Amino acid sequence: MTILALDWFLLIEKLILIAIIIFASLGVALYTTFAERKVAAILQDRPGPNRAGPFGLLQPLADGLKLITKEEIIPTHANKWLFILGPGLAMTAALMTCAVVPWGGTIEVLGHQVDLQIADVNIGILYVFAVVSMGVYGVMIGGWASNNKFSLMAALRAASQAISYELAMGLSLIALLMVTGSLSLRTIVEQQVGHVWNIVYQPLGFLIFFICALAECNRTPFDLPEAENELNFGYHQEYSSMKLGFYLFSEYINMFISSTIMATMFFGGYDLPFVTSHLSIPGTAAIVGIVVLMAKVVMFIFLFMWIRWTIPRFRYDQLMDLGWKKMIPLALANMLVTGFFILWHQNNWHF
Amino acid sequence: MQALTNRAKQVDRAPMTFIEQLYLWNIVKGMAITFMHMFKKQPTIRYPEQKREFSPVFRGLHVLNRDEEGKERCTACGLCAVACPAEAITMEAAERLESEEHLYREEKYAAKYEINMLRCIYCGLCEEACPKDAIYLSETFTPADFNRKNFIYKKTDLLIPNPTTDAQGFAAAKGLN
Numbered sequence: 115m116t117i118l119a120l121d122w123f124l125l126i127e128k129l130i131l132i133a134i135i136i137f138a139s140l141g142v143a144l145y146t147t148f149a150e151r152k153v154a155a156i157l158q159d160r161p162g163p164n165r166a167g168p169f170g171l172l173q174p175l176a177d178g179l180k181l182i183t184k185e186e187i188i189p190t191h192a193n194k195w196l197f198i199l200g201p202g203l204a205m206t207a208a209l210m211t212c213a214v215v216p217w218g219g220t221i222e223v224l225g226h227q228v229d230l231q232i233a234d235v236n237i238g239i240l241y242v243f244a245v246v247s248m249g250v251y252g253v254m255i256g257g258w259a260s261n262n263k264f265s266l267m268a269a270l271r272a273a274s275q276a277i278s279y280e281l282a283m284g285l286s287l288i289a290l291l292m293v294t295g296s297l298s299l300r301t302i303v304e305q306q307v308g309h310v311w312n313i314v315y316q317p318l319g320f321l322i323f324f325i326c327a328l329a330e331c332n333r334t335p336f337d338l339p340e341a342e343n344e345l346n347f348g349y350h351q352e353y354s355s356m357k358l359g360f361y362l363f364s365e366y367i368n369m370f371i372s373s374t375i376m377a378t379m380f381f382g383g384y385d386l387p388f389v390t391s392h393l394s395i396p397g398t399a400a401i402v403g404i405v406v407l408m409a410k411v412v413m414f415i416f417l418f419m420w421i422r423w424t425i426p427r428f429r430y431d432q433l434m435d436l437g438w439k440k441m442i443p444l445a446l447a448n449m450l451v452t453g454f455f456i457l458w459h460q461n462n463w464h465f
Numbered sequence: 466m467q468a469l470t471n472r473a474k475q476v477d478r479a480p481m482t483f484i485e486q487l488y489l490w491n492i493v494k495g496m497a498i499t500f501m502h503m504f505k506k507q508p509t510i511r512y513p514e515q516k517r518e519f520s521p522v523f524r525g526l527h528v529l530n531r532d533e534e535g536k537e538r539c540t541a542c543g544l545c546a547v548a549c550p551a552e553a554i555t556m557e558a559a560e561r562l563e564s565e566e567h568l569y570r571e572e573k574y575a576a577k578y579e580i581n582m583l584r585c586i587y588c589g590l591c592e593e594a595c596p597k598d599a600i601y602l603s604e605t606f607t608p609a610d611f612n613r614k615n616f617i618y619k620k621t622d623l624l625i626p627n628p629t630t631d632a633q634g635f636a637a638a639k640g641l642n
Binding site: 156 | 498506507
């Protein structure tokens with residue numbers, strides 16, 4: 115009976131972890147919408163939403179309730195199945211990325227070692243890339259199925275933008291992977307714990323990765339797929355009710371995940387310098403780790419918003435220009451220089 | 466060409482320098498500007514809780530005045546209605562009876578006095594036209610209702626509280642502190 119030989123504890127542990135992480139990322143996305151409005155307001159000398167609950171803290175719940183109770187409209191000439199599939203795909207892809215992120219170290223529950231990570235895939239970062247690229251299908255299918263010129267235009271833009279910037283993003287990561295020598299996110303974090311963070315080795319790589327992450331998340335200055343004032347909200351123009359909510363949500367979840375990936379890859383993940391490696395009790399180390407990782411993520415999300423409320427949108431040709439003629443050559447040069455230094459180091463700093 | 470003001474700036478058509486071509490430096494400068502705005506004072510007045518101080522000449526909803534003994538001052542002369550550019554005021558006059566001397570100041574009074582607040586442009590010409598100091602524009606504003614009909618204010622809506630029976634309400638309506 116092989117089925118009984120299954121490690122039930124592992125199964126339950128993973129199920130609980132999945133549930134926690136899905137609900138946590140939904141909650142984070144919910145409150146990121148609130149934070150976005152609050153940050154926008156503060157940067158523009160306004161108080162922002164402050165009516166629902168203390169400091170407006172219940173605002174996202176009110177927004178969610180509004181979206182759910184709105185009338186759901188499927189345009190007559192829309193492709194019905196694709197129209198429904200679009201937001202679902204966007205949301206699924208956004209949520210699936212959380213699976214490989216190490217949220218903290220190891221804790222001990224009932225005598226078992228529990229990694230705070232759903233799956234330590236040895237090609238973790240490749241998995242993230244694969245799933246994130248799937249996210250753009252959600253946008254494309256939505257834009258196509260709407261049977262609307264603006265939506266289609268936005269979908270085209272989204273696709274070309276994703277392709278152009280994924281290249282530079284991948285190239286900047288290759289340089290990083292040459293340094294780490296591993297694709298597993300946990301290994302990458304563990305290499306940084308107690309040592310210097312990867313940002314020190316790869317400042318240019320991080321810059322390229324960050325700019326590409328902005329483009330991948332459709333954030334300003336690369337928010338061409340949903341350019342409000344030129345495309346009437348772009349690909350989700352025909353969407354209403356919770357389907358629209360899914361699109362908006364998946365965008366914020368993407369932002370959360372890319373912040374997490376950046377914190378993990380370049381800023382030591384759950385590592386707090388000079389502290390984490392000296393914490394003797396394993397439980398506290400894990401909890402401190404989660405808090406530290408969240409703090410880093412919040413910093414990144416704030417940076418995303420700060421940029422959004424500072425910089426205007428790129429023109430489409432400028433976007434392509436930056437992607438193909440600046441980012442990719444830069445990433446390639448970064449790769450070459452990194453390779454050179456690695457070889458030099460392996461040769462004990464002799465030519 | 467002679468510039469009208471000295472604020473006009475010549476457009477700089479010089480080719481971008483290397484640093485400008487990188488964009489990043491200028492983006493950082495822009496972000497510094499937005500960051501500084503986090504510490505600026507917000508000009509927002511949180512309306513229902515806080516209210517902006519009005520200027521002494523603010524013109525809000527109308528009030529029909531009474532004298533110190535609580536008698537209505539309006540004599541229904543119709544000068545306000547004539548002065549009104551929006552034709553928002555209508556009235557009907559009536560003669561005071563012997564028993565009503567404590568209610569009205571003079572022999573003639575307004576039996577009906579209506580202002581359509583949706584027509585009114587709050588110019589204050591009625592206030593200026595009134596020879597009896599009977600109509601004033603108060604500091605009350607933003608009336609809200611679900612019904613257009615309710616915006617035609619009757620005498621009951623307009624009259625100031627009686628100073629002999631409701632001195633506090635009278636003072637509040639007059640804005641005397």
